Amino acid sequence: xxxxxxxxxxxxxxxxxxxxxxxxxxxxxxxxxxxxxxxxxxxxxxxxxxxxxxxxxxxxxxxxxxxxxxxxxxxxxxxxxxxxxxxxxxxxxxxxxxxxxxxxxxxxxxxxxxxxxxxxxxxxxxxxxxxxxxxxxxxxxxxxxxxxxxxxxxxxxxxxxxxxxxxxxxxxxxxxxxxxxxxxxxxxxxxxxxxxxxxxxxxxxxxxxxxxxxxxxxxxxxxxxxxxxxxxxxxxxxxxxxxxxxxxxxxxxxxxxxxxxxxxxxxxxxxxxxxxxxxxxxxxxxxxxxxxxxxxxxxxxxxxxxxxxxxxxxxxxxxxxxxxxxxxxxxxxxxxxxxxxxxxxxxxxxxxxxxxxxxxxxxxxxxxxxxxxxxxxxxxxxxxxxxxxxxxxxxxxxxxxxxxxxxxxxxxxxxxxxxxxxxxxxxxxxxxxxxxxxxxxxxxxxxxxxxxxxxxxxxxxxxxxxxxxxxxxxxxxxxxxxxxxxxxxxxxxxxxxxxxxxxxxxxxxxxxxxxxxxxxxxxxxxxxxxxxxxxxxxxxxxxxxxxxxxxxxxxxxxxxxxxxxxxxxxxxxxxxxxxxxxxxxxxxxxxxxxxxxxxxxxxxxxxxxxxxxxxxxxxxxxxxxxxxxxxxxxxxxxxxxxxxxxxxxxxxxxxxxxxxxxxxxxxxxxxxxxxxxxxxxxxxxxxxxxx
Numbered sequence: 237x238x239x240x241x242x243x244x245x246x247x248x249x250x251x252x253x254x255x256x257x258x259x260x261x262x263x264x265x266x267x268x269x270x271x272x273x274x275x276x277x278x279x280x281x282x283x284x285x286x287x288x289x290x291x292x293x294x295x296x297x298x299x300x301x302x303x304x305x306x307x308x309x310x311x312x313x314x315x316x317x318x319x320x321x322x323x324x325x326x327x328x329x330x331x332x333x334x335x336x337x338x339x340x341x342x343x344x345x346x347x348x349x350x351x352x353x354x355x356x357x358x359x360x361x362x363x364x365x366x367x368x369x370x371x372x373x374x375x376x377x378x379x380x381x382x383x384x385x386x387x388x389x390x391x392x393x394x395x396x397x398x399x400x401x402x403x404x405x406x407x408x409x410x411x412x413x414x415x416x417x418x419x420x421x422x423x424x425x426x427x428x429x430x431x432x433x434x435x436x437x438x439x440x441x442x443x444x445x446x447x448x449x450x451x452x453x454x455x456x457x458x459x460x461x462x463x464x465x466x467x468x469x470x471x472x473x474x475x476x477x478x479x480x481x482x483x484x485x486x487x488x489x490x491x492x493x494x495x496x497x498x499x500x501x502x503x504x505x506x507x508x509x510x511x512x513x514x515x516x517x518x519x520x521x522x523x524x525x526x527x528x529x530x531x532x533x534x535x536x537x538x539x540x541x542x543x544x545x546x547x548x549x550x551x552x553x554x555x556x557x558x559x560x561x562x563x564x565x566x567x568x569x570x571x572x573x574x575x576x577x578x579x580x581x582x583x584x585x586x587x588x589x590x591x592x593x594x595x596x597x598x599x600x601x602x603x604x605x606x607x608x609x610x611x612x613x614x615x616x617x618x619x620x621x622x623x624x625x626x627x628x629x630x631x632x633x634x635x636x637x638x639x640x641x642x643x644x645x646x647x648x649x650x651x652x653x654x655x656x657x658x659x660x661x662x663x664x665x666x667x668x669x670x671x672x673x674x675x676x677x678x679x680x681x682x683x684x685x686x687x688x689x690x691x692x693x694x695x696x697x698x699x700x701x702x703x704x705x706x707x708x709x710x711x712x713x714x715x716x717x718x719x720x721x722x723x724x725x726x727x728x729x730x731x732x733x734x735x736x737x738x739x740x741x742x743x744x745x746x747x748x749x750x751x752x753x754x755x756x757x758x759x760x761x762x763x764x765x766x767x768x769x770x771x772x773x774x775x776x777x778x779x780x781x782x783x784x785x786x787x788x789x790x791x792x793x794x795x796x797x798x799x800x801x802x803x804x805x806x807x808x809x810x811x812x813x814x815x816x817x818x819x820x821x822x823x824x825x826x827x828x829x830x831x832x833x834x835x836x837x838x839x840x841x842x843x844x845x846x847x848x849x850x851x852x853x854x855x856x857x858x859x860x861x862x863x864x865x866x867x868x869x870x871x872x873x874x875x876x877x878x879x880x881x882x883x884x885x886x887x888x889x890x891x892x893x894x895x896x897x898x899x900x901x902x903x904x905x906x907x908x909x910x911x912x913x914x915x916x917x918x919x920x921x922x923x924x925x926x927x
Contacts, residue, residue: 249404249429250468251324257474258286261447266470267477268499269314273484273491280314285321285471287396292322294399295391296359299384302402304358305412307331307351307383308458309366312481316457317467319361319388323411327402330411331355331424332458345373351414351422352379355654359384406430412654413460413570424654425570434647435464435573436472438620442579443503443533443564447474452501454485454492454510461538464574465505486881489513490522493553497527505535505566508542509703509738511549517882529557535578537566539701540692540739543610567614567690571663571677572648577623577690578615611691614683621646624676625685628696631669639684641696643676700732702739702773703878709796712771716745719766720759724748727786729799733776740776740816743767744799747811749783756780756812761859765872774879777815779808841917845910848890852883853906866906891917 267280280288296306306328310316316332323330334347362370364387374380410432412424439445451470455462457479470477478499485492493514496504511534536546550560566578617623621644625634628641643666652660666678680699683692700707709730717725727746732739743763747754760778767773787795787802802808846866853873854861864873875883888895893916 248433249406249408250321250410250432250472251402251404251429253433254282254286254289254321254471257471258282261474264474265476267314267317267479269312270478270480270484270491270495271313273480273488274494278314280317282471282474285318288318289321289325290399291391291393291396292319292361292388293325293402294395294397295386296322296326296328297400297402298395298398299359299386301359301384302327303329305329305331305355307333307355307357307360309333309348309360309362309370312457312462312479315363315388320411320457320463320467321471322361322388324404325399325402327404327408328359329409331357332411332413332463334414334458345377347422349377349379351424352383354422355412355414355424357383359386361386361388363387363389404429406433409651411463413463413573413650415570423656423659426651426654427573428651431573431648431650432464432468433472434620435575436469438575438618438648439464439469440473441618441620442566442575442577442615443535445469445473445475445503449473449475449503450478450499450501451475451503451505452478452492452495452499453504453506454480454482455506456482459538460568460570460574461505461507465535483881485510486513486878487885488517488881490518490526493518493523493526493528493556496531497525500530502530503533503535504531505533505537507538507703508536508545509539511536512545512738513878515548515552517885523553523556526553526556528553531558531562533564534558534562535564535566537568537578537614539703540734541565541612541614542734543612546612565612565614567642567681567692569679571650571679572621572644572646573650575648576621576644576679577617579618611693614690614692617685617688617690621648623685623690625683626668626676628678631667633668633670634684636685636687639682639693642679642681642683642690642692644679645674645676649677700730700739700741702732702741707771707773712741712743712767712773713794715766715770716743716763720762722748722751722754722759724783727783729786729794729796731796731800731803733800733804735776741767741773742777742779742800742803743775744779744781744786744803744808746781746783746786754811760812760814761863768873768875769871775816777813779803779810779814780812781808782811785809838914841914842910845891845913845917846906848887849883849906849909852886864906866910869904870906870909871904887913893917 261282263281263283265279266282266285269278270276271278296302306323306326308316308319308323308330310319320330320332331351333351360383362385367385367387370380370385374385406429408429409426410429411427413427414422414424451465453462453466455466457463457467466477466479469475478495478501480491480495489510492504492506492510495501546560546563546565550558550563564578566575568574568576568578624643625638625640626632626643627634634640649664652664662678664675664677666676667674668676680695680697681692682694682696683690685691695701700709712730713728716728716730717723724746729744731742733742734740745763747759759780763778764775767775785808787798849870850861850864850866853859853870853875854864856875856879859873884895891913893913895913895916
């Protein structure tokens with residue numbers, strides 16, 4: 237397909253599109269980055285972005301990186317955007333990576349190294365400060381030594397004069413989009429310039445973007461939503477993007493709505509959990525100054541969309557001008573760049589719940605609302621990407637209102653997985669049994685079509701999606717079974733359940749036979765600790781079982797769906813069942829710290845902060861206060877990135893001080909955190925060696 241929605245895919249690429257828009261819009265601000273999430277701004281005009289891309293592009297051309305993979309290692313910010321376009325300007329293949337988490341650098345490096353092993357980049361773009369931080373790893377790991385490390389802030393400015401337009405076309409690979417699934421075996425989706433142009437064109441069609449559009453967001457730039465909707469969508473349309481780091485959003489979600497209010501942005505998107513956090517983590521007082529009547533298209537996707545989340549957000553912010561009709565649920569995936577369907581705001585259909593398991597959809601009538609499930613509509617099945625529903629076993633196309641696997645084909649569908657011939661063949665080259673020669677992308681998702689509209693009902697695979705990120709259960713199962721010697725290997729079932737409109741992680745694990753003395757609480761603690769450290773996940777429930785009770789197939793495979801069903805129906809006999817109590821007390825969080833009575837007693841201040849943090853982490857992790865060790869890292873108690881942001885925000889509110897975002901990078905134990913903060917409370921004195 238050469239002509240697509242008015243664009244000739246053979247003659248259009250992202251580099252040409254940006255250069256054309258530089259001529260049109262010149263000094264117009266393309267991006268505004270809110271460094272602190274609120275007021276401190278950095279800006280890129282179209283001309284400045286073009287100059288930065290030429291500078292980095294010419295340097296990559298000079299070192300011979302044309303056609304080579306180049307990995308990006310930046311936090312969210314303008315540097316990331318400049319480096320990405322610098323790769324495209326060079327004719328190199330950009331590899332947006334998961335930045336190592338500074339809070340857990342050693343552990344998160346494993347993820348980064350797994351991408352290095354798969355992508356085999358010739359160069360890496362980052363900042364001089366990041367290179368200083370990574371020096372110890374560059375000398376330690378062979379994967380780092382093979383790479384030409386480039387600090388883009390040190391490239392001499394005159395290099396931009398030597399840039400040459402790259403030899404690229406629609407079939408040229410633009411970048412590898414690594415999926416957020418298995419940490420052990422990441423897959424890089426091969427995205428061409430033609431794929432990207434087609435998907436951006438489809439995004440315009442679905443969302444009615446224009447050069448007048450303003451968007452505001454916080455999703456990471458290496459995520460497919462951030463990369464397409466913020467980074468490339470902006471220059472493609474000649475529009476404007478305002479964004480902040482995910483951390484600043486998680487710390488205070490109201491910042492996103494403040495940015496929408498301040499810049500009057502019309503198109504803003506996030507995963508469902510982002511909308512949920514805006515409701516949960518904002519006060520009535522904070523909402524008073526929010527004015528979001530400007531919000532016309534509220535994109536929502538990347539994970540299961542629940543009607544309750546949509547309604548709760550709309551009800552909460554209706555007084556601020558938000559309408560539930562602004563919600564635009566979408567369906568997409570990295571394997572199709574981003575968008576598959578969207579652009580329709582009939583929010584849901586009432587479906588008889590028992591009909592879903594039978595595969596035939598029955599519309600509930602107004603008089604019979606028992607056992608009804610609200611299934612979210614994810615937009616039209618457009619003519620530009622064919623979407624069909626298929627019986628995954630018979631590989632036959634199904635009629636309307638029948639549940640099956642979603643298959644798609646069209647110009648956005650990627651070329652496959654990098655260096656993964658077998659997985660590419662299985663996922664990207666599926667054929668119907670009618671001997672037609674059209675190949676499809678198998679999505680692994682279940683759904684149905686009704687009157688030309690797509691509805692998602694579940695997942696064919698066992699993939700778990702929590703907060704917009706994919707997790708393979710077998711990866712978590714492997715982590716669990718080796719974390720304690722009393723656990724049986726190959727006898728763990730991991731799955732997720734929906735509880736209070738959220739996906740929660742459940743772990744069922746068998747104990748070894750003939751063990752006389754079992755410390756169940758120690759085992760549960762070890763499981764939570766290892767899952768938190770390896771996968772950044774907080775566990776909702778852990779069930780310890782007798783040997784031989786996990787349901788398996790005749791060939792020995794774990795039957796996760798059957799285990800999930802038995803768990804929900806309470807048909808499992810546990811040796812020990814631990815469940816996280818989500819009814820958190822935390823009343824002490826919102827009382828102001830009384831500095832007056834403590835100002836001359838450093839020890840007393842430190843002890844007060846230690847007690848506060850101990851109570852907080854105990855309450856959050858459901859671990860008895862007596863078992864919280866103030867000399868251990870707080871990450872050992874299941875604290876994740878969202879919790880870190882919450883702790884920082886609540887500490888600031890309690891103490892009445894401003895805490896640097898990077899605070900927990902250096903101070904990770906309760907004792908060290910308390911000492912450092914005590915010094916700040918009494919006027920900046922550092923009393924780490926006092927207590």
